[in-house]
Amino acid sequence: MLVSLIHAIAIFFRKEQLRRITKIFIIPPLLAYYLTGTDAISILPALALLLGWTGDILLLKLNDRLFFKLGLGAFLLGHIAYIITFVTVTGSIHFPALIISAIIAVPYGIAAFRLIHPEKELIIPVIVYMAILETMNIIGLQLFLSRMDLYGFLIFAGCLCFMVSDAILAYFTFRTLPRYGAILIMVFYALAQAGIIIGLMG
Structure with missing residues (x-):
């Protein structure tokens, strides 16, 4: 999280070189924490982090449409890795929540x-x-409802943070990105990755 804080400060003060450097080092400490902090290492969360790291690097050239597509693809595969992980650890299905969340998702x-x-x-x-x-x-909500503990909540909260971060990123990709927008994107992104990984380690 320290790297994320420095990254946000670099964005605020328009320190472009520091911003680019710190963005590359947001994920590696979290990946190292996961690999050394749990006895039951799963390949999929580690793969999701690696794909997120790849996406971070590719989106350094956000205005380049090719790099944007490749970055989008990397994050897409990372989300799929998380989805498969969530499915494997979700104990039961909460059908009312599943129906309601699916109905909300469409509009x-x-x-x-x-x-x-x-x-x-x-x-x-x-x-x-x-x-x-x-x-x-x-599926993150289903996991939380099946566990009903702090770690399940962290995973679901991480999923929500991903949605907020990506919504802001997508909106400003086709518009001028203000400093506060760039800061919010990275703050919610860091919280998303940390929440999910810490939750999976619980």
Whole structure:
């Protein structure tokens, strides 16, 4: 989290070189913490972190459409790795919550898509990414309801933070990104990754 704090400060004071350097080092400490802090290491959370790290590096060139697509793909695969992990550790299905969250996901997705208003060539990638992200949140909620403990809450909260971070990123990808927007993106992103990993270690 210290690296994330320095990164946010670098964004605020427009220290571009420091911002680029610190962004690359947000994930490695968390990955090291996971690999050394648990006796039951699962390959999928580690893979999700590596894919997130790859996405961070690719999105250093956010205005380049190729790098944006590749970064989006890396995060998409990372979310899928988390989804598979959540499914394997979810004890039971809470059907009322599943139905309600699925119903909410549809209008939310439509509203978010209209707000983002991606360019024509990015419509399909954005729709697919949003669908996977919403699926991760729905399954994260199921995991929390099946465990009903602090670690389950951290996982679900991490999923929600991912949604907030990605929504801000997607919105400003096609607009001018203000400093507060860049800071919020990285704060929620760091909280998302940390929440999920700490929750899975519990």
